[in-house]
Amino acid sequence: MNDFYAILDTMQKQSVVFFTPGPAQLYPTVKKHIQTALETNICSISHRSKQFEEIFSSTIANIKKLFNIPKNYHVFFLSSGTEAMALTILNCVDTESFHFVNGSFSKRFFKIAEALRKEPKKIEVDFGKGFDFTNLNIPQSTEVICFTHNETSTGVFTLLKEVYPLRKQYPDALFALDIVSSAPYADVDFSKFDCVFFSVQKGFGLPAGLGVIALSPRTMQKAIDLYEKGGNIGSYHNFPILLHYAQKNQTHETPPVLEIYLLGKVLEDMLDTGIKTIREETDAKAKLLYDFFENHPRWSVFVKEKKLRSPTVITINTGSETAKIKLYLAEKGYIVGGGYGEHKETQIRIANFPTHTMEQMKELLKAFENF
């Protein structure tokens, strides 16, 4: 892979489009917002100032608006999606969590619960596969059921309408949902979930370093109960401490102020475009990509079952040609992701995020065609 990075190095100053599934291409307005932030000293303001409190509250308000999050849910800033997984386990689980594992990130969620000395259970299927949600046997003692909306490692998408009915079957469990690589496309009915999280370096096209988590009142109560029972729910970012500071539009630590500002600005831009438009455009670009690879003579779509195909991370079997294709595309100015884990050398993953235009997708496919 050294050739690949050599090319990347020489290309750094040229016009490049990153189709990698995170960190990804910056959203088109990000550079402008960074300039404004620098001109207005956003990086130097105090995180205990009224200015910061306004940035905090308006960014939270924009998140709630874009995702249509119920008014009584709490929204907090974290450092990453991985941290969100750890906090979900610490704050929602005394003993038992349950995980649907079909790729590296749902497995990470499970492994974090193990590392935290819980007793996680799981259903595990092969990479590229989904789950039969109509035929489950989850212990009723389960405290949180963890779903991954979009497996970034494989491009398998979970249809939320298949998950919603489980709510009645497992009324005592909290429902957690990882939308790290499906947000903001993810159209989640938050009344069906208690704990939903994402990070900003994928679909929002922002520099990495910020996670966001939305919590139902039930989740907050569970964290408080665990703490009062004497449990260790984490310290500087446990849910009650996050709430304590959020009520003042502040954070415990000095937070990544620039990141929070930039997220607020990109959310404004996305609200201007309209989430409906963003979702429709994502679907249209995804259709273009899947149609192309579905009909390709040598390459194929990894996820066989159509309803499981992710609109935001398209995974293609490109076999022994993978390294050569990536090199060829890089020379043309298109950076695509490799496969994940054991599929590293035989698959290509293409991100289809709001930053990517239909025009760019067509040009990318032209380059694939000319390979």
Next chain:
Amino acid sequence: MNDFYAILDTMQKQSVVFFTPGPAQLYPTVKKHIQTALETNICSISHRSKQFEEIFSSTIANIKKLFNIPKNYHVFFLSSGTEAMALTILNCVDTESFHFVNGSFSKRFFKIAEALRKEPKKIEVDFGKGFDFTNLNIPQSTEVICFTHNETSTGVFTLLKEVYPLRKQYPDALFALDIVSSAPYADVDFSKFDCVFFSVQKGFGLPAGLGVIALSPRTMQKAIDLYEKGGNIGSYHNFPILLHYAQKNQTHETPPVLEIYLLGKVLEDMLDTGIKTIREETDAKAKLLYDFFENHPRWSVFVKEKKLRSPTVITINTGSETAKIKLYLAEKGYIVGGGYGEHKETQIRIANFPTHTMEQMKELLKAFENF
């Protein structure tokens, strides 16, 4: 205080110098480095790529070089100084920590240990005071002794040469040191400490969102022992996991890549200037400030004992004039910090970081004089 923020708002586009003790004035080269980062797509590169690994390893190497950290110490990236406190407690303490409390941040360290269900002990003195390190009675069962090099809330500095002899008195305890607001000025003999941490938004003049921690081999062993005994040492950022990924020049989560890149670049700039020069300049600017306020007819230096006066955070008793002084200075383009906690309305804190030039300090004092 609304007037103050109103002025801040109208001044945002003007030339302003922040003398606030963090987040602070950006280091002079930061804007240029951000431009370069944007031009070279640093925000879009994969955190599993060779490019990132190079940024990671060169930044760590620069940290070790600037602080003269022993080769066998581990250096990791975190999200904040507050997170560093929590991780220190989780990874170094089964039951007992000991804290020197003389301000809000040393108290935070203590409170985090309490929240994590440990049994922390402390010596507590009034704000503005230091400790008599020659006359201590710390239990020999203490697992970690926590020192705050520079109390950001009060401007009290701890003379490390008074701490070093304790190493022989308490050979079994780990020694932790918070250098959040003294770095990079802090001239630490790392062989006398096991766990030293800072964040980047103060003395390094970088956007907030990154912490750094340096650990002795003993500390790493303690964390491993605690984990193997069945302890909860945290999950996504526990010391063994940080080590696991750092050995590959990577991180568990998607880290703040831009922040790490910027820290590496500012460290290069500081190494070019020379740490000796930075320390000498800091001392010279501190002397100027203390001499001025020491001789002022109405205002006075908060920390009475000269040897305890922080070179990096200068705290002045400005009494009932405080709000008016801050307003006047803001109109002139100088933003200073208020007092901390109960001293909010009666003190001013002035940061003296590497970003601040002697010229700027003289102009600031001229403004104080003309008030």
